Amino acid sequence: MIDLNEISCCFITITAAALALISAIFILFRLPKSPQKAKKYHPIGSSYLSQILNFYRLHDFMTDLSRKHKTYRLSTLFRSEIFTTDPAVVEYMLKTNFPNYVKGLYQYNILTDLLGDGIFAVDGDKWKHQRKLSSYEFSTKILRDFSSVVFKTTAVKLVRIVSEASASNRPLDMQDLFMKATLDSVFKVILGIDLDGLSRTYEEGARFTDAFDKANAITSFRYADFFWKIKRFLNIGSEAELRKNIKVVDEFVYKLIKGKIEQLNNPHVDLQPGKKEDILSRFLELKETDPKYLRDIVLNFVIAGKDTTATTVSWFFYLLCKHPDIQEKIAKEIIEATQVSSNSSIEELAARVNEETLDKVHYLHAALSETLRLYPAVPVDAKVCFSNDTLPDGYSVKKGDMMAYVPYAMGRMKDLWGNDAEEFRPERWLSEKGHFQPKSSFIFTAFQGGPRICLGKDFAYRQMKIFSMILLGSCKFKLNDESKPVKYRTALTLHIEGGLHLRVFPRSSHDTIFNA
Numbered sequence: 142m143i144d145l146n147e148i149s150c151c152f153i154t155i156t157a158a159a160l161a162l163i164s165a166i167f168i169l170f171r172l173p174k175s176p177q178k179a180k181k182y183h184p185i186g187s188s189y190l191s192q193i194l195n196f197y198r199l200h201d202f203m204t205d206l207s208r209k210h211k212t213y214r215l216s217t218l219f220r221s222e223i224f225t226t227d228p229a230v231v232e233y234m235l236k237t238n239f240p241n242y243v244k245g246l247y248q249y250n251i252l253t254d255l256l257g258d259g260i261f262a263v264d265g266d267k268w269k270h271q272r273k274l275s276s277y278e279f280s281t282k283i284l285r286d287f288s289s290v291v292f293k294t295t296a297v298k299l300v301r302i303v304s305e306a307s308a309s310n311r312p313l314d315m316q317d318l319f320m321k322a323t324l325d326s327v328f329k330v331i332l333g334i335d336l337d338g339l340s341r342t343y344e345e346g347a348r349f350t351d352a353f354d355k356a357n358a359i360t361s362f363r364y365a366d367f368f369w370k371i372k373r374f375l376n377i378g379s380e381a382e383l384r385k386n387i388k389v390v391d392e393f394v395y396k397l398i399k400g401k402i403e404q405l406n407n408p409h410v411d412l413q414p415g416k417k418e419d420i421l422s423r424f425l426e427l428k429e430t431d432p433k434y435l436r437d438i439v440l441n442f443v444i445a446g447k448d449t450t451a452t453t454v455s456w457f458f459y460l461l462c463k464h465p466d467i468q469e470k471i472a473k474e475i476i477e478a479t480q481v482s483s484n485s486s487i488e489e490l491a492a493r494v495n496e497e498t499l500d501k502v503h504y505l506h507a508a509l510s511e512t513l514r515l516y517p518a519v520p521v522d523a524k525v526c527f528s529n530d531t532l533p534d535g536y537s538v539k540k541g542d543m544m545a546y547v548p549y550a551m552g553r554m555k556d557l558w559g560n561d562a563e564e565f566r567p568e569r570w571l572s573e574k575g576h577f578q579p580k581s582s583f584i585f586t587a588f589q590g591g592p593r594i595c596l597g598k599d600f601a602y603r604q605m606k607i608f609s610m611i612l613l614g615s616c617k618f619k620l621n622d623e624s625k626p627v628k629y630r631t632a633l634t635l636h637i638e639g640g641l642h643l644r645v646f647p648r649s650s651h652d653t654i655f656n657a
Contacts, residue, residue, distance in 0.1 A: 183214045184210055225545070238530065241527045251363045255383075256360075257436065288603065289495075299612065315458055315618075330420060331439055332421050348389060356383055398432050445597060450605060453512060453605060468617070502606060507577050513587040515565060546586055551585075620642070
């Protein structure tokens with residue numbers, strides 16, 4: 142298996158000094174020539190060399206820079222890269238002047254081999270068309286009810302697995318389990334099939350999962366690999382590995398799409414209940430039958446629903462282990478909301494997790510939001526400036542400049558969240574009556590804002606709450622090694638480096654759940 146971290150360090154070391162020198166020289170040529178026509182540009186906050194030297198703690202390094210300058214820039218050979226934690230600038234990018242800040246050709250070229258013309262890689266009419274169709278489907282009661290059933294079924298499987306670990310007194314990598322569980326869930330909701338990654342009994346599905354994870358990692362690595370286009374042209378190294386894995390992914394997905402089309406065209410299948418609950422079936426109902434288009438939609442939804450939710454729930458359980466009093470407070474809220482008795486089975490607990498009880502767990506919802514504030518699944522989100530512009534802070538940006546807002550740093554700004562900004566305190570999300578109170582999407586940026594606000598926001602909260610209610614209503618969790626520091630891995634999504642290793646114990650008043 143390709144070691145992306147080793148390759149990354151190699152390429153970064155080779156190119157760092159050259160890029161720093163070239164960038165420094167190029168800055169001189171980018172300075173305004175005429176004082177009368179000079180525009181004001183954001184202060185240079187750091188260099189690429191500094192970022193490379195701080196790569197292992199990059200998001201905290203960017204947070205330190207953001208405390209000095211709400212908005213700062215790095216100047217490179219061809220453009221400036223601008224990073225902001227200013228809510229006014231974020232709102233301007235994501236809403237007020239939304240058409241001027243796009244994914245752009247740079248990101249499209251990086252993403253398109255894996256994601257095709259899916260919603261996360263495109264702009265313009267292609268994006269509008271998919272956004273309109275997807276927005277409608279995500280708002281339907283059919284999808285909400287179907288996804289809730291899928292999440293509960295998967296969560297029950299998860300409790301079975303952790304109960305076995307508890308009985309044998311062995312630690313579990315919960316992040317790995319959450320990754321498998323969320324992929325199982327999203328595959329069932331999107332395609333209507335059981336991937337069964339938790340038990341890996343579906344051999345073809347296991348091959349797809351491994352290939353998809355490798356393809357996703359190598360695609361992400363392209364952002365740091367200055368030679369990826371050359372390697373793709375020569376079909377060597379990581380790009381050869383990417384092509385091989387995308388072939389496995391495509392064969393699996395196209396086979397499923399073909400089977401779904403044949404199933405829906407079979408008149409004898411019409412009487413089977415639930416056949417049009419999954420997203421693919423509903424897109425086919427809308428006469429969207431181009432296999433390539435459907436393939437792109439499927440993979441974009443998979444990539445959106447897998448790692449982001451899994452990493453958030455992983456950080457959530459880490460924080461609960463660091464704050465056992467909050468873990469117990471949430472468990473008490475769950476038991477009171479569901480009214481489960483001491484002899485309830487897992488299935489009985491799951492059955493009581495419904496729309497009514499999901500609406501009652503305000504503290505759980507607040508704790509999940511607090512987790513996303515401190516550990517957003519996507520710590521940095523970048524757009525490209527389409528044409529020269531002036532931001533609300535009075536500074537200018539040039540066509541082709543990258544504009545990025547930084548959710549990780551924004552969650553740690555005292556001017557946005559108070560002096561206790563770095564503390565895990567769910568209460569900051571609650572009213573005096575204990576009801577959840579949302580924040581502005583331009584301050585709490587974990588789900589973006591404006592026209593590109595995450596379509597799956599409610600979908601993600603529902604999945605995280607259902608998983609949490611069934612797991613925390615049944616079990617207690619502790620870190621396997623309290624002295625070992627838990628750190629993030631610097632990447633596009635905020636994974637826990639090395640996994641999240643926990644020990645699991647039956648909840649004292651619900652010991653019989655493990656014997657159900």
